[in-house]
Amino acid sequence: MTLDARWAYSPSVMERWQHKAAFVIQFRPETDIEAGRLQGRVEHIASYDSTRFFSLEELLCFIASMLDKVRNEVCEVDQP
DSSP: OOHHHHHHTSHHHHTSHHHHTOEEEEEOTTOBGGGTBOOEEEEETTTOOEEEESSHHHHHHHHHHHHHHHHHHHHHHHOO
């Protein structure tokens, strides 16, 4: 591992928005985007919260709720 790669995962860097807003999305074999069928699992990287989804709406709802949570935490820290 290079020095640059180690810095990319340091705690101070992981606190930045790009990591707090990162997700891993895994699609199941049953997924057929053209037919409107999405199934899989999504995980929020910073919190390790995850859920299974069975539609685009469920996937986007989870992502939106996690981003709102992160945004609210950032605003609370910024408040005096």
